[in-house]
Amino acid sequence: MNEKQAQILKLKQDKDAVIMAHYYVADDIQEIADYVGDSYYLSEMATKVSEKTIVLCGVSFMGESAKLLNPDKKVLLPDASADCPMAHMATVEKIKEIRKKYKDDVAVVCYVNSTAELKANSDVCVTSSNALKVVKALPNKVIYFIPDQHLGTYISKQVPEKKFIFNDGGCPVHTMLTKADILSALEAHPGAKVLVHPECKEEVTDLADYVGSTSGIIEYATNSDAAEFIIVTELGVMYELKRRNPEKSFYAAGQHQICDDMKKVTLDKIISVLEQDDEGLIMSADFMDKANAPLKRMLELSR
Known part of the structure; x- marks a missing residue:
C-alpha cells in the first residue's frame, strides 16, 4: 500500500465514508475500495451501506444512481467531469413520441x-447483468430500449415474443471493437475463450464463447477450466481477473479498450474530495422521486 492509499483509508474513517469503485477505474483504486463491481452491484450495495458518505469512483451516472437510491446520504464524485458519452445518447422528446404512438403497450x-433525466422519463432501469430478467418480467408487448442499441439488440434475440424499438446509441469503447479484431486475437491466441460485453456490436457477440456483464465475464473466467481468454470489454477488468486467476492468461481483443473518463478518477482526486467534504450531488426532491422509481423497480424485478 502506498502513501496516498493509506491517506485515503484514514480520511475514509474520519469522514464516515465508504469507497465504491467500478471495475473500469485504475488498479490502485480498486485495490483499496470497500466495494468493487459492475453497475448493478454498485447500485445494489449503495442501498445497503451504513456510512453517511459514499465516494463513487466511476462516471457521473453511477454517482447519480447512488444518490437517487440514497437521498439522505452524501454522494461524492472524485471527478465530476468523468462522464459516459452513451448516457446522453437518447432524448426525452423521442421517449414522448414513442409513448404517444404505443401508449400502454410500450x-x-x-x-x-x-x-438521471432519462431515468426520470423511463419505466424501469436495467444493467447488462439483469436486462434479460427485467425485460421478460415486464407485461408490455413493446420495449423501447435506451440508450444502447447493441445491448438492446442482444436482449431482443432472447425475447422474440416482444417488439423492440432501438435507440441510436452505444459505448464508444465497445463499439469500436470489430469482428476483425476478434479474429486477429484468435489467430494470435488459438484456443483462447472469447469473453464479450453485450455493449459490443452483433458481429462481435456472434464470435463469443460467453456474452455477459463485467462481473459475468469475471465469474466465467474464474469458473472455467480454460487457461487463456480474450477479453472484449474495458481493460480495467484485468485487475480483478488477474487477482482471482493468477495462473491464467488474459489478452486484449483490440488496441483501444480504455475508457478515458473512468481513468480520470485518481487517488489524488479521491483525497481532494474527501478533504473538501462538500455537500456532494444535489437534486430536487421531486426530481429524485421520479428518477428513483425506475431504479427501485429494477432492483425489485431482478431479485
Whole structure:
C-alpha cells in the first residue's frame, strides 16, 4: 500500500465514508475500495451501506444512481467531469413520441448507463447483468430500449415474443471493437475463450464463447477450466481477473479498450474530495422521486 492509499483509508474513517469503485477505474483504486463491481452491484450495495458518505469512483451516472437510491446520504464524485458519452445518447422528446404512438403497450427500458433525466422519463432501469430478467418480467408487448442499441439488440434475440424499438446509441469503447479484431486475437491466441460485453456490436457477440456483464465475464473466467481468454470489454477488468486467476492468461481483443473518463478518477482526486467534504450531488426532491422509481423497480424485478 502506498502513501496516498493509506491517506485515503484514514480520511475514509474520519469522514464516515465508504469507497465504491467500478471495475473500469485504475488498479490502485480498486485495490483499496470497500466495494468493487459492475453497475448493478454498485447500485445494489449503495442501498445497503451504513456510512453517511459514499465516494463513487466511476462516471457521473453511477454517482447519480447512488444518490437517487440514497437521498439522505452524501454522494461524492472524485471527478465530476468523468462522464459516459452513451448516457446522453437518447432524448426525452423521442421517449414522448414513442409513448404517444404505443401508449400502454410500450415500456421504456433505460440502461443504467444514462442520465438521471432519462431515468426520470423511463419505466424501469436495467444493467447488462439483469436486462434479460427485467425485460421478460415486464407485461408490455413493446420495449423501447435506451440508450444502447447493441445491448438492446442482444436482449431482443432472447425475447422474440416482444417488439423492440432501438435507440441510436452505444459505448464508444465497445463499439469500436470489430469482428476483425476478434479474429486477429484468435489467430494470435488459438484456443483462447472469447469473453464479450453485450455493449459490443452483433458481429462481435456472434464470435463469443460467453456474452455477459463485467462481473459475468469475471465469474466465467474464474469458473472455467480454460487457461487463456480474450477479453472484449474495458481493460480495467484485468485487475480483478488477474487477482482471482493468477495462473491464467488474459489478452486484449483490440488496441483501444480504455475508457478515458473512468481513468480520470485518481487517488489524488479521491483525497481532494474527501478533504473538501462538500455537500456532494444535489437534486430536487421531486426530481429524485421520479428518477428513483425506475431504479427501485429494477432492483425489485431482478431479485
